[in-house]
Amino acid sequence: MKKQQILQWLQAFATEIEQNKDYLTQLDAAIGDADHGMNMSRGFQKATASLASVADKDIGTILKTVSMTLISSVGGASGPLYGTFFLRASTVITGKHELTEEDMLEMLQAGLDGVLQRGKAQLGDKTMIDVLSPAVTAFSQAVGEGKGMHEAMQLAVAKAEQSMKNTIPMIAKKGRASYLGERSVGNQDPGATSSYLMLKCLLETL
Amino acid sequence: MKKQQILQWLQAFATEIEQNKDYLTQLDAAIGDADHGMNMSRGFQKATASLASVADKDIGTILKTVSMTLISSVGGASGPLYGTFFLRASTVITGKHELTEEDMLEMLQAGLDGVLQRGKAQLGDKTMIDVLSPAVTAFSQAVGEGKGMHEAMQLAVAKAEQSMKNTIPMIAKKGRASYLGERSVGNQDPGATSSYLMLKCLLETL
Amino acid sequence: MKKLINAPVDFVRESLEGMAVAHPDLIKVHHDPTFIYRTDAPKHGKVAIVSGGGSGHEPMHGGFVGIGMLDAACPGEVFTSPTPDQMLEAAKKVDGGAGILYIVKNYSGDIMNFEMATELARSEGIRVLNILIDDDVAVKDSLYTQGRRGVGTTVLAEKICGAATEQGYDLQRVASLCRRVNLNGRSMGIALTSCTVPAKGTPTFALGDREVEMGIGIHGEPGRERMSIKSADEIAQMLAMSIIEDISYSRTVREWDEDKGEWVDVELMNHAFEKGDKVLAFVNSMGGTPLSELYIIYRQLVEVCEKHSLQIVRNLIGPYMTSLDMQGCSITLLKLDDEMIQLWDAPVKTPSLRWGI
Amino acid sequence: MKKLINAPVDFVRESLEGMAVAHPDLIKVHHDPTFIYRTDAPKHGKVAIVSGGGSGHEPMHGGFVGIGMLDAACPGEVFTSPTPDQMLEAAKKVDGGAGILYIVKNYSGDIMNFEMATELARSEGIRVLNILIDDDVAVKDSLYTQGRRGVGTTVLAEKICGAATEQGYDLQRVASLCRRVNLNGRSMGIALTSCTVPAKGTPTFALGDREVEMGIGIHGEPGRERMSIKSADEIAQMLAMSIIEDISYSRTVREWDEDKGEWVDVELMNHAFEKGDKVLAFVNSMGGTPLSELYIIYRQLVEVCEKHSLQIVRNLIGPYMTSLDMQGCSITLLKLDDEMIQLWDAPVKTPSLRWGI
């Protein structure tokens, strides 16, 4: 994956968020505080605006810039989580202008680990982890089986979509939805949804 | 008119108010503060409850008791106005146990004068004066023409009903409705309405 | 209707009972007739200030009873003037021998009941004067009508005159001060939603999802004009401008004349604001509008005042004179002089207004 | 949606600008990043208290910045935790050399952002400790979950700890005091209506005309249970009893360990209330509920506390921690000891809480 595609991906994700802003907020209204769409929109509008100044830098610098913008402009839970995702992702690919399948895997895995460490959520807690973790596993497996970038990402995104829907019956254990206990059942997690959209845009840019 | 009928009248008016409580309040909501029905109800419930203790006294004492109860329990504009009406009415018939047409005229006239003095409203200001004043005039005229109590009161109540409706197109100049200026046009005055009901009950008790 | 109440008929009494147990150090509540008074009343030799009006405007007036403000307050039923016996008993309870000032808002009910109370108190040998507050510029006419409603300036007059009584002003001097405060104050309000009177159970008026009532009072009475909602800045400008552009206003009010021993008609005149005036800016919530929005209104009010060379030297921002759960706000501008500033700054300790002590 | 706002995106900034011009003697507002701080900061040698959280809870926290309470507050977007750079810059601005206490409400966003800020501040050589407030008994589980939300006790902790810093408590001592306040406080809230977030423009949840949400937080998040409306007395009883009957509650929280120089898990335990406990009773409006109704709730709360031999020795009644325009209320009971009482009574002078000065 070329640097240009990384920039396209971030741009596409920002656009996707704008299109799904109300939808994400609606999901958050049901089991949270009705701001996930706004939070993501605020962050990625600023993040993409900051890309121009680093477009000629390496992918690591680009992702780090995104990370810093998210951390200082989003707030809430998604700010530090997505911020940490991009921060950790950036550190393992410093200096690169193109990513192999292995780079991509390392990047996604580092991002996921960062989110796990920052948020302390586990699989099944009804958070973005429930999309990111199975998707990274699927990608890892596909790459292990020698599949190419596109096919591996296709499998990862299919898994992500399925996993996003799997959050519906879960009882939330982390984040705001956890205050609802049993009442969180029956609603799809907003953060899981935005994480799926992020991966979907990544696939579409490949 | 016998003392017993005076007691019946007061009782009937209290019942009439209960039945029209929401209606009076609704009229007051349109151009006032939505409490005229409640105010009248509170006052006349208490007033009729206090009648037992003075039922064997003269009409003057009975009306004075009603007056005192109204003054100390209604508040608002209607408290002092109806309170004053009954207070002044009571003073001109002290000691009586039965009222002639002339007594009745004197009583109503004294009540009206009291309301005029207390409230400083004039004919056409869209208040209870616009019912009381024409009704008393009609009664006076009928009595002057030698009509009996019942017929004279019938004429007075017919006039009162017409006058009540005549308040609809008026611009309020006194009371809360006056703050509305032109916007008070098109609504029947709540106090005029309760005054009509008072006279109607008086007629029905004769 | 959804409210945190029990039976609507118990609303006023239970709220007062809650208030009494909440602030026993400051106030006591008397029932039958109902009034709230300073725990340490009567204060010997001090003029006592008594106000009152319908309930539903909390914290006004009961929340302003205490040191440096009111000596007693008489709450009526919701939006209904209290009765003369409440006012009389309150006056008797707090009379420290130096007389009583009744601060009365200009509503026909309040006026008539306070006038009757004044007559009763006078006949019992208590010195009482009454001063009317009529500051609502939403009401335009004055000739032959009820004139302007008493709204936001009431709170400011109660604070300023309360401080004056603590500083030893005599009755006549407090009364003229109160009259002066009233003549220096003007208010204008807007409603975004109607209030719901507990006993009625439904909103007093119906407003569409994009409609507001401009020029409302504090009793759910309709305003001067219904219009579609505007931005906070536009609303603040409209409210402020109707105050600032209000021309001199004269009317006749009834006050008790102690020398003559009777009611006399007094001709009063508000003078329009002038460039350079020092003002107190009061942004008041009607009950359901949160503080965050009041600050947005205040922000624009500062700009409007600057533009018109009015110098805001004091402010008050919050829910001080409400209309039950109504959403909306009012702006009051009060022209201040040095005496009034010093009295405004003086210590006050009441359930709902407190500083310096 | 009808609100006194301009463009929803400007809501927080404009409200803060209004606040800044309203109280220049007490606070200043810094933009980019946004924080509110004491005009006289830094106070040399004094521990500084910094709190923060999403906006929409006004006056919390910004309205509590001033003498005897917070040194700085970091407001996020509506209902959205502020960001680490706000917290870091606020800490730098108010650091008087004696260290900073971050008071953090237990929400995943707030925790993560404050943890990042703590790490950043520490790396810049500023001594920072963080104490979590998690007092909402509506949230039952603690094992493996986020645990309880931070609500009403936050306001009380800010007042008490702020007073302690004025009296010279060092950082560790203020931190333990804050932890103790949190362990002594419990809250429960109810919503009669949903709030409307300006940027969303429609109510977060829909409640029927006779429905209420029991056990809500302060962000329009749904509560534990939807039920039909009850009388104020029943509601007060339900809120109070869920607090009084709450058994001892333990959980693990992360605090910074200064000796180890790293985050450590600390096991904390609230003990259930006991007969004879002295308590502070805090009845809070969610923003749209007027004072009159709060007093009706307080009246019943006093009876419930008497029945359970809890002695109310202090109270606070009003809109102090709101959820925009939501109608409803919360009750907080805080077990007091003599030290806490003295600190509660100590002078405070902020835009929204003031006494003794």
Ligand SMILES: Nc1ncnc2c1ncn2[C@@H]1O[C@H](COP(=O)(O)OP(=O)(O)O)[C@@H](O)[C@H]1O
């Ligand atoms: N501890 C956590 N670990 C991982 N993800 C989390 C955690 N807490 C919350 N989330 C995710 O964040 C999403 C909510 O984000 P957002 O609404 O932007 O923040 P907030 O909850 O502060 O309003 C949730 O749907 C969930 O997926």
Ligand SMILES: Nc1ncnc2c1ncn2[C@@H]1O[C@H](COP(=O)(O)OP(=O)(O)O)[C@@H](O)[C@H]1O
């Ligand atoms: N000055 C006045 N003179 C005569 N009647 C008046 C006066 N002011 C008000 N009223 C009457 O009182 C009625 C309102 O009574 P009510 O609603 O009980 O009192 P309030 O206006 O104090 O709420 C009006 O409809 C009007 O008829």
Ligand SMILES: [Mg+2]
């Ligand atoms: Mg959210």
Ligand SMILES: [Mg+2]
């Ligand atoms: Mg009325």
Ligand SMILES: [Mg+2]
């Ligand atoms: Mg009334």
Ligand SMILES: [Mg+2]
């Ligand atoms: Mg949020």
